[in-house]
Amino acid sequence: MSLKNKKVLITAGPTWVPIDKVRVISNIASAKTGILLAELARELRADVTLILGPVGEDYLGSSIKVKRFYYFDELHSLVKKELRENKYDIVIHSAAVSDFKTKKVFSEKIKSDSKNLTLDLESTIKIVDKIKKYSPRVFLVIFKLEFKLSKSKMIESARRTMRESGADLAVVNTFSNRYPYKALIIDRDKIFYETNSKEDLTKRLLRLVSLKIN
Numbered sequence: 001m002s003l004k005n006k007k008v009l010i011t012a013g014p015t016w017v018p019i020d021k022v023r024v025i026s027n028i029a030s031a032k033t034g035i036l037l038a039e040l041a042r043e044l045r046a047d048v049t050l051i052l053g054p055v056g057e058d059y060l061g062s063s064i065k066v067k068r069f070y071y072f073d074e075l076h077s078l079v080k081k082e083l084r085e086n087k088y089d090i091v092i093h094s095a096a097v098s099d100f101k102t103k104k105v106f107s108e109k110i111k112s113d114s115k116n117l118t119l120d121l122e123s124t125i126k127i128v129d130k131i132k133k134y135s136p137r138v139f140l141v142i143f144k145l146e147f148k149l150s151k152s153k154m155i156e157s158a159r160r161t162m163r164e165s166g167a168d169l170a171v172v173n174t175f176s177n178r179y180p181y182k183a184l185i186i187d188r189d190k191i192f193y194e195t196n197s198k199e200d201l202t203k204r205l206l207r208l209v210s211l212k213i214n
Contacts, residue, residue: 001044001206001207001210001211002044002045002210002214003041003044003045003046003090003206003209003210004044004045004046005045005046005047006046006047006089006090006213007046007047007049007086007087007088007089007090008038008041008046008047008048008049008088008089008090008091008092009049009051009079009082009083009086009088009090009091009092010034010037010038010041010048010049010050010051010091010092010094011034011050011051011053011075011079011091011092011093011094011095012029012031012033012034012035012037012038012050012051012052012053012094012095013029013030013031013034013052013053013054013055013095013096014026014027014028014029014031014053014054014055014095014096015027015053015069015071015072015075015095015096015097015098016053016054016070016071016072016098017071017072017098017100017101017102017124018071018102018105019102019105019106019110019119020105020106020107020108020109020110021106021107021108021109022109023109023110024071025098025100025101025102026054026098027096027098029053029055029095029096030055031052031053031055031095032198033094033143033198033201033202034050034052034092034094034095035050035052035060036198036199036202037092037094037202037205037206038050038060038064039060039061039064040202040203040206041206042061042063042064044206044210046090048063048064048065049064049065049066049067049082049086049088050064050065050066050067051067051069051075051078051079051082051095052066052067052068052069053068053069053070053075053095053096054069054070067082072097072098072101072124075095075097075127076125076127076130079127079130079131079134080130080134083131083134083135083138084134084135087135088135088138089138089139089213090138090139090140090141090209090213091131091135091138091139091140091141092141092205092209093127093128093131093140093141093142093143094143094171096145097124097127097128098124099123099124100121100122100123100124101121101122101123101124102119102120102121102122103120103121103122104120126164126165128142128161128165128167129164129165131165131166132165132166139168139209139212139213140165140166140167140168140169141167141168141169141170141171141205141209142158142161142162142165142167142169142170142171143170143171143173144157144158144161144170144171144172144173145173145174146158146172146173146174147174147176148176149174151184154172154174154184155172155184155186155191157172158170158172158186159186159188162187162188163188168187168212169185169186169187169205169208169209169212170185170186170187171183171184171185171186171201171205172184172186179196180196181196181197181198182194182195182196183195183196183198183201185201185204185205185208192204192208193205193208
């Protein structure tokens with residue numbers, strides 16, 4: 001298994017959208033999977049760039065190029081810039097991207113004694129659907145988080161997203177009281193692996209990517 005001389009772009013972590021000057025809407029993504037993927041890809045001799053969201057500073061070797069973002073617009077701008085200015089072989093889009101943003105961002109801090117505050121939300125653009133437009137030949141791996149769906153419905157949903165984005169592989173993941181973590185690696189026709197470990201997922205995913213692009 002080797003990714004020698006392959007240029008790999010990985011996105012990881014949560015994404016903020018602003019409410020006012022100090023408050024945001026976010027999610028609970030930890031970026032652990034993306035960081036594990038970046039570290040292993042570098043061990044496999046890839047040239048790795050990690051676009052990392054607002055999580056605590058993890059130690060990453062200096063050989064991994066890290067570009068930080070906080071907000072949805074920053075993530076989109078970084079992905080667009082990297083793909084248009086560099087020739088990447090592989091993109092692994094594991095960041096937990098905000099699906100909604102507020103229609104209005106308050107210019108100051110909303111007073112804490114405000115009563116019955118209502119936020120109007122609208123959909124954000126789908127960054128995942130832009131990746132192949134920015135870099136048509138890149139090998140694209142996407143992540144799809146689902147809850148309270150059967151295995152077949154999770155796969156059906158992920159394959160629909162794959163068709164819309166042009167992705168080559170998808171990781172479908174979920175968690176619950178019964179399954180602290182569960183993930184499947186699929187393409188449009190086949191289920192390759194099923195695992196309950198992020199570390200195992202990382203190894204199996206990069207092994208499969210290596211086989212498909214080499």
